[in-house]
Amino acid sequence: MLSDKxxxxxxxxxxxAQVSHSQPDDLIDFYHLKSRKGMSQLELEDEVQDDLKRTTGEFIKDADDANELNRIIQLTGFSDPVYAEAYVTSVHRTTTLAPQSSKQIKANIKVSSTETGVIFGNIVYETSNVLERTVIVFNDNHIDIMDYISPALCSDAAFRTMWAEFEWENKVAVNTTITYEREFLDHIIKSTNMKCLTAPSALNGECGFLAANLYAKSMFGEDALLNISVEKQANGKLNGYIRIRSKTQGIALSLGDKITLKQK
Structure with missing residues (x-):
C-alpha cells in the first residue's frame, strides 16, 4: 500500500513539473546507513516515506501543525525525571444514508473501572426533511460481573485489613432450598467465581454452622471480599447472611445481585 501510494x-x-526545493549543499541522509536499533516497523516505514518526499522536494510542513501545537497538554514538569505531554484527539464519524440503504458501524468502548457496571448512550441523527436532530436513547447495557472477576489469593491479615477499610458493603440474606451448609458454600463459590480462603479442614463436619471467607479480583485490579455465615435451623432450612465488601460500589452491588439470582 505504501509503495503504491x-x-x-x-x-x-x-x-x-515541480522543481525540487533541495539545495546543492544540503546534507544527504542515507537511509540504509541509519541505525535501526529501537525503531519499530511502523517507524521504519515512515522514515522511508519521508526520505522519498525529501528527495522529490514534496516534503512540506502541514498547515495544521501550528494548531496541533496549541492543543498539546503538558503532563509533567520540565524538572521531572520523565517528561510527558499529550495531544488530545476525538473521533467523529459522520455517515450519510441514501434512501432504502443500510450501513453497519462498529465502535470500541474502553472501560477503565467497574464503578457502575452499566454502559449507556444514544444515537443522534438528522433527516433531509427535518432540520432538528432526533435522539434515540439506548437501553442500559448491564455488564455481567462474571466476565471480569476471577478467583484470587490473599493472606488472612490482608483480608482483615481490606475488610476493615472498604466502605461499600452489600448484605444479602440467605434464601435457598439447599439444606447442607457445605453444598451451599460450593454453590456460592461457583456462582460468584471467587476463591475460598478458609482452610478445608475448618469446613469439615456437620455441626450445623458454617463461616467462610471468599476473595476475587477484577481485571482492573479491584478487590472483592465476601463472608458467608449460615446456620441450619430446626426445620432443616439454612439461615444467615452473605456480606460483600469492596472499594467500589459497582462490585458490591453486582455480586449481591448475582447471589440473589443464583441462590434460589
Missing amino acids: QLREIEEIKAK
Missing part, C-alpha cells in the same frame, strides 16, 4: 505521488509530482 509513493508511486502515485511521484507521478503526480512529475505531471505538475
